[in-house]
Amino acid sequence: MVNKEVGGLAEMVRGRVVKRHEPAPGHVELWIHSPVLAKAIPGQFVHVATGGMLRRPISFSRLDHSAGTAAILFQIVGDGTRWLASVQEGVELDLMGPLGRGFAMPDPRHPWCLVGGGVGIPPLLAAATAWTPFLNEPPTVVLGARESALLLLEEEFRALGAAVEVTTDDGSQGQRGTVVGPLAHWLAKHPTGQVYACGPTPMLGAVARASQGQSNVWLALEQRMGCGVGACLACVVLANGQNGPVYRRVCTDGPVFAAEELIFE
Ligand SMILES: Cc1cc2nc3c(=O)[nH]c(=O)nc-3n(C[C@H](O)[C@H](O)[C@H](O)COP(=O)(O)OP(=O)(O)OC[C@H]3O[C@@H](n4cnc5c(N)ncnc54)[C@H](O)[C@@H]3O)c2cc1C
Numbered sequence: 001m002v003n004k005e006v007g008g009l010a011e012m013v014r015g016r017v018v019k020r021h022e023p024a025p026g027h028v029e030l031w032i033h034s035p036v037l038a039k040a041i042p043g044q045f046v047h048v049a050t051g052g053m054l055r056r057p058i059s060f061s062r063l064d065h066s067a068g069t070a071a072i073l074f075q076i077v078g079d080g081t082r083w084l085a086s087v088q089e090g091v092e093l094d095l096m097g098p099l100g101r102g103f104a105m106p107d108p109r110h111p112w113c114l115v116g117g118g119v120g121i122p123p124l125l126a127a128a129t130a131w132t133p134f135l136n137e138p139p140t141v142v143l144g145a146r147e148s149a150l151l152l153l154e155e156e157f158r159a160l161g162a163a164v165e166v167t168t169d170d171g172s173q174g175q176r177g178t179v180v181g182p183l184a185h186w187l188a189k190h191p192t193g194q195v196y197a198c199g200p201t202p203m204l205g206a207v208a209r210a211s212q213g214q215s216n217v218w219l220a221l222e223q224r225m226g227c228g229v230g231a232c233l234a235c236v237v238l239a240n241g242q243n244g245p246v247y248r249r250v251c252t253d254g255p256v257f258a259a260e261e262l263i264f265e
């Protein structure tokens with residue numbers, strides 16, 4: 001199965017930061033006023049200029065069509081995200097987006113589960129917020145973090161009515177271990193369930209293995225990128241082609257892929 005969910009054409013836009021919040025140590029969320037970005041599909045991303053460095057790709061954590069705002073939530077890991085974290089309310093950002101293929105909305109006849117690890121959690125909030133009003137049931141949400149203090153957006157998912165399960169590596173909140181335990185349990189109970197996951201590559205590989213044989217499992221990759229528009233091949237991943245393994249570009253063929261399409265080494 002190939003993801004055909006494409007958004008509109010990417011645009012160069014300027015957007016003013018209208019709100020800034022620090023949801024966890026070393027993490028910042030910025031609300032940006034941009035009616036163009038607010039129309040993005042959950043799972044798409046924006047390529048943000050970061051003060052003279054290469055642009056950095058960040059997913060949307062919230063999309064509010066009526067307010068014309070889009071939010072991004074990121075962890076400070078290097079120079080680009082450190083620059084972005086220094087941005088205060090009122091500053092105008094240089095942005096390119098929305099980019100990539102986002103998530104396709106679940107089939108309302110089947111249950112759905114969102115599985116997020118670390119900074120893979122934010123795009124799943126955008127999806128849950130957009131889809132919950134149109135589906136028969138709110139999702140089951142499995143959230144993973146290294147420790148309790150780094151767990152993102154739990155209350156926001158609960159406010160949507162989601163059944164939230166938490167795992168932490170150190171057992172400081174929820175079940176000790178990874179998201180794979182609760183996911184495997186959910187899959188056993190819901191054989192026609194639809195899964196949407198985002199997080200570090202090893203977590204996504206484990207999600208793909210746990211859900212082998214299920215056809216509706218979608219993974220959003222957060223690969224390192226260069227151009228963000230398909231030209232430089234910095235972001236390629238190995239996938240199953242018709243005649244053997246092929247490279248696919250995360251920026252334009254993804255970042256959302258069917259789990260069965262990807263090859264995890
Ligand atoms: C489609 C997409 C969506 C993303 N969405 C988010 C998001 O919502 N929130 C968020 O916090 N981050 C997200 N990322 C990751 C984010 O782009 C990187 O963390 C950021 O580019 C790092 O830039 P930097 O200059 O701060 O760090 P750098 O100086 O470039 O790198 C610092 C350290 O982080 C590592 N690193 C950098 N990029 C990545 C990556 N993509 N995966 C794993 N390790 C990396 C480097 O190897 C290095 O060790 C996303 C990435 C992609 C491709």
Ligand code: FES
Nearest residue numbers: 226228232233251
């Ligand atoms: S980042 Fe350049 S091709 Fe994907």
